[in-house]
Amino acid sequence: MSEERLTSGDFTEQNEPFALFAEWLKDAEASEINDPNALALATVDSDGMPNVRMVLLKGFDEHGFVFYTNFESQKGQEILGQKKAAMCFHWKSLRRQIRIRGHVSVVSDAEADAYYESRPRGSRIGAWASKQSRPLEGRFALEKAVxxxxxKYAIGSIPRPPHWSGFRIEPVSIEFWHDRPFRLHDRVEFRRDATSGGWQKVRMYP
Incomplete structure (x- = not known):
């Protein structure tokens, strides 16, 4: 990838955010050492206190951005309670960032089953063994559960736990940020009033 490509501001001329996201993710897959699909996921609890943690993006299309988790975890409970979330991708090697905000829906059982079956067997066992976000009396207790x-599931398929599935963030805002010299960065935000509406593109001061 050329230096011209990395520092070009031509992305600000694009009018469709999902195609631009796909392009940037592809660039990250070629340049990031680990987990180019990693993102910071922000949620809010019932008291209005924010939480943020890293998760992995497992799919996206024009309907939204998908990740999977234990619904009994802290993030699972907060998302189910508020039905809203935000995510931030930061690719240091490319000096790029994407921020996304939107409403959250649960993926279909068919989608969750398909992804669960694609996971390594040990990860499927872990989804049953881990009481995510709850106190653990010691490492031995987790190893015992595993x-x-x-x-229990030594033979045959491992069913998906009823508390384990996926969320889809359906964006109402997607902001693209690219580092430029002297902190005169390029920022473009795509906004819409509803998840099924058309996009308005706004160029932002850095």
């Missing part, structure tokens, strides 16, 4: 579920 051993118990490994024995």
């Amino acid at each position: 051993a118990e579920y490994t024995a």
Whole structure:
């Protein structure tokens, strides 16, 4: 990838955010050492206090951005309670960032089942063994739970836990940021009033 490509501001001329996201993610897959699909996910609890953590993007299309988790976890409970979330991708090697805000829906059972089946067997066992976000009395308790579920599902398929599925963030805002010299960065935000509406593009001061 040329230096001209990395510093060009031509992305500001594009009018469709999902195609631009796909292009930037492809660039990140070629340049980032680990997890180019990693993102910071922000949620809010019932008291209005924010939380943020890293998760992995597992799919996206014009309907939104998908990740999977334990619905009994802290983030799962906060999303189910508020039905809103935000995410931020930061690709240091490219000096690029994308921020996304939107409403959240649960993926279909068919989508969750298909992704769950694609995971390594150990990860599927882990989805049963881990009481995510809850206190753990010691590492042995987790290892014991893993051993118990490994024995339980020693033969045949491992069913998807009822508390494990995926969320889709349906964006109402997608902002693209690209580093430029002297902090005169390029920022373009795509906005819409509803998840099914058309996009308005706004160029922002850095």
